[in-house]
Amino acid sequence: MSKSKKAPHLAAVEAADAPASIEPPAAGARHSVPELERYATLLRIDCVRMLAVAKSGHLDSSLSAADIVAALYYGVLRHDPERPRWPGRDRFVLSKGHAAPIQYAALARHGYFPHEDLMGLRKLDAHLQGHPDMTRTPGVEVSTGSLGQGLSMSLGIALGLRLDRIDDAHVFALMSDGDCQEGQSWEAAMAAAHFKVSNLTAIVDYNHLQTDGTTEEVMDIKDVRKKFEAFEWDAVEIDGHDMQAVVEALEWSRARERPAAIVAQTRKGCGVSLMEDTFGFHGKPPTPEQAEQAMTELEARLDEQNVALKGEQ
Amino acid sequence: MSPVLDKDPVATRMAYGDALVELGSKHDDVVALDADLAVSTQSIKFGRKFPERFFNVGTAEANMMSMACGLATTGKVPYASTFAIFATGRAYDQVRLGIAHNELRVRVCASHGGLSLGEDGASHQMIEDIALMRAMPRMQVIVPADYNQAYRAVIESYDREGPMYMRFGRPATPFVYDEVPQTLGPGVDVLREGHDISIFACGHMVWRALDAAEQLHRDEGIDAEVVNVAVIKPLASEAVLSSLARTGVAVTAEEHRLAGGLADAIRTVAAEQYPVPILSVGVDDRFGVSGTGEAVMERFGLTAAGIADTVRQALVLKPMVRHSPVLNGDD
Numbered sequence: 001m002s003k004s005k006k007a008p009h010l011a012a013v014e015a016a017d018a019p020a021s022i023e024p025p026a027a028g029a030r031h032s033v034p035e036l037e038r039y040a041t042l043l044r045i046d047c048v049r050m051l052a053v054a055k056s057g058h059l060d061s062s063l064s065a066a067d068i069v070a071a072l073y074y075g076v077l078r079h080d081p082e083r084p085r086w087p088g089r090d091r092f093v094l095s096k097g098h099a100a101p102i103q104y105a106a107l108a109r110h111g112y113f114p115h116e117d118l119m120g121l122r123k124l125d126a127h128l129q130g131h132p133d134m135t136r137t138p139g140v141e142v143s144t145g146s147l148g149q150g151l152s153m154s155l156g157i158a159l160g161l162r163l164d165r166i167d168d169a170h171v172f173a174l175m176s177d178g179d180c181q182e183g184q185s186w187e188a189a190m191a192a193a194h195f196k197v198s199n200l201t202a203i204v205d206y207n208h209l210q211t212d213g214t215t216e217e218v219m220d221i222k223d224v225r226k227k228f229e230a231f232e233w234d235a236v237e238i239d240g241h242d243m244q245a246v247v248e249a250l251e252w253s254r255a256r257e258r259p260a261a262i263v264a265q266t267r268k269g270c271g272v273s274l275m276e277d278t279f280g281f282h283g284k285p286p287t288p289e290q291a292e293q294a295m296t297e298l299e300a301r302l303d304e305q306n307v308a309l310k311g312e313q
Numbered sequence: 314m315s316p317v318l319d320k321d322p323v324a325t326r327m328a329y330g331d332a333l334v335e336l337g338s339k340h341d342d343v344v345a346l347d348a349d350l351a352v353s354t355q356s357i358k359f360g361r362k363f364p365e366r367f368f369n370v371g372t373a374e375a376n377m378m379s380m381a382c383g384l385a386t387t388g389k390v391p392y393a394s395t396f397a398i399f400a401t402g403r404a405y406d407q408v409r410l411g412i413a414h415n416e417l418r419v420r421v422c423a424s425h426g427g428l429s430l431g432e433d434g435a436s437h438q439m440i441e442d443i444a445l446m447r448a449m450p451r452m453q454v455i456v457p458a459d460y461n462q463a464y465r466a467v468i469e470s471y472d473r474e475g476p477m478y479m480r481f482g483r484p485a486t487p488f489v490y491d492e493v494p495q496t497l498g499p500g501v502d503v504l505r506e507g508h509d510i511s512i513f514a515c516g517h518m519v520w521r522a523l524d525a526a527e528q529l530h531r532d533e534g535i536d537a538e539v540v541n542v543a544v545i546k547p548l549a550s551e552a553v554l555s556s557l558a559r560t561g562v563a564v565t566a567e568e569h570r571l572a573g574g575l576a577d578a579i580r581t582v583a584a585e586q587y588p589v590p591i592l593s594v595g596v597d598d599r600f601g602v603s604g605t606g607e608a609v610m611e612r613f614g615l616t617a618a619g620i621a622d623t624v625r626q627a628l629v630l631k632p633m634v635r636h637s638p639v640l641n642g643d644d
Binding site for chain 1: 344365366368370371373375376378379380381382383384385386387388389391406407410411414415416
C-alpha cells in the first residue's frame, strides 16, 4: 500500500513504525523481562496500526494476549524464521484465531514476512487473512478461527511429534474464554490426558469479555484451572500481564510430564486505557481518534521502556 | 451370465479395514483415528496391528477431525473413520476448516453411509453426506461400489493429493468387479455397454443397476448402459458426456438425497453441455426409518425394480433427434 493513499489522520500512527531497527533475536537468545515487556509494547503498537488501517478486526482480543505472545516468540519458543518448517521447532497454535493481529505482529518482527505486510491485514489479495491461514502466511502452523478447534489440532500436532520422536519440540495453544465455552476444547482436554502427552501446553487468555458481554453474564466458565485439573492436567493460574510470571509459567509447563494448562488472568484491551476491561470493543476497530489516543499512550510507554532499558545497560 | 458376480457379498467397510492394514504396512506415516466405532468401521484391524499409530478418541468426532488435521501438519497421512452421519454432520466445521481449507492429506472415511444400515433408523442414516462433501471446497468425494473397488480406492488414496471423503457401507454387498481393479482411474466406469439409456449409479446402487439392466434386457429388450460413478467429485465429465452421447437419456441411482448428490452432479454436466432427459432414483425430501437394510431400501424404492421403473419412464422422454455434446466448451 502506498503511503500517499493513507488517510492523513493516520500519520501519527504510521510514524511509530520502526521495524528495520528491531533486530529479530538469534535463535535461542534470551531476553530480560524488561526487554520482553518492551517487545510486548511494540506488538501492541503494531496491532493498533494494523487495525486502524484495516478498519476491521479484533484489537482488544489481541491486546490482552500481547504479553503472552511476546513471552512466547521472544523468550520461550524455539523457532527459526530462516527455517519456518524446521521439524524440531516448537509449535504455536492460536486457537483464538480472532487475535491474529498479535501473532502477525510477532511473525513480522521476526522476519517471517516483511513488516509492511501488516498493513495488508484483511485486505483482498493480502496474505494476512482475518484469521490465521496456514496456506497463506509463513509461520502460521495451522488455520484457526472457528473457536474450540485449536486445542484438538495442537493435540494432533503433539502426537505427530511424539510419533516422530521429536522429543524437544513443544506445542503451545493459546485459547480464549470462548474456546472454553466450546465443548470440543474439553474433548481435547480429556484426550490429551488419555494419550498422556507431555509436550502440550494450553494457555487460556482469560479476559472475561466476549462479544455479547462479560463471560460471567453470557456463559460463566468459572474456575478454568480447576476444570483442567479435573481432566488430570497440571495447571497454574497467573497474572497474564506479569511478564516474569508468564515466562516462568511457560517454562514450567514445558517441563511437565502431563499436559499443562496456564490460566492467564488478563484484561481485554490491556495497554490502551480507553478499551481496557471495557465492554463493546470486541470485533470493533478503533476510530481514527481512538487509534491516535492509543498510539500516544503506547508510544509514551515505549519511550519509558527504552529509557529504563538504557539505564540498565 | 449375471453381471453381478457369483461370490458371497462383502461390505465395502471390510475393504477399508483390510486396505488400511496394507497401507500401514507399507507406509510409516499412515495413522488412523476412530471414534469408538473401530469394529464397525473396521479400523480396528489397523489398530490391532499398529497400536502406536492408532488413536481411538472415544465418541468425540469433532476432536478426532481436528486431531487428524494436527497430525497431518506434522507430515502424517491420517485416516479418520466413523459413521457417515458423524463424520460429515457432527464434525462438518472441523472437516471444513482443519482439513479441506488447509488442503491436508487427511482421509475422512465414513462407514454406514445411506439408508442400508437399517435398524438404527433416521438418526444414523446419513443421506446428505455426499451433498455436504461435494459442496465443501477442495474436498474429493469417493463412493466405491463393492469390496474390490473400495480396496483400490483406499490404497490409491495414499498417493492422491488433497483432502478426501470416502463413503463405505454397512451391509454385505455383491461384487461387481471380479478382482481389485488396477486403478480407480477417473472414477467413471462403464460396467455394461448399451445404447438405449445410461444408468449412472454409485455405491450400493451399482449392483442394483446392473440387475435392473439385466432384467430390462431379458424381459423387454432394452439395452441399458450401466456407469459406475465412484469419484463423484471431481467428476470426470467427459466420460459422463460420452455415455450420454451414446444413449441420449439417463437415470441416476444413489442411496442419498436427490439434492446435492450424484443426480445433481450428473445433471449439472448434462444441463451445461448436453441437455437430455435425466430422471433420478434416490431419497426425496424425507428422513429414513428403522427396518432391515433391505426393507428400508425397498420402502424408498432403492431397488433394481425401482431403477427399472424409472428407466421405463425416462425412455418415454427420450428425444427422437439428438445433437452432439459440446465437449470442453470448444467452438
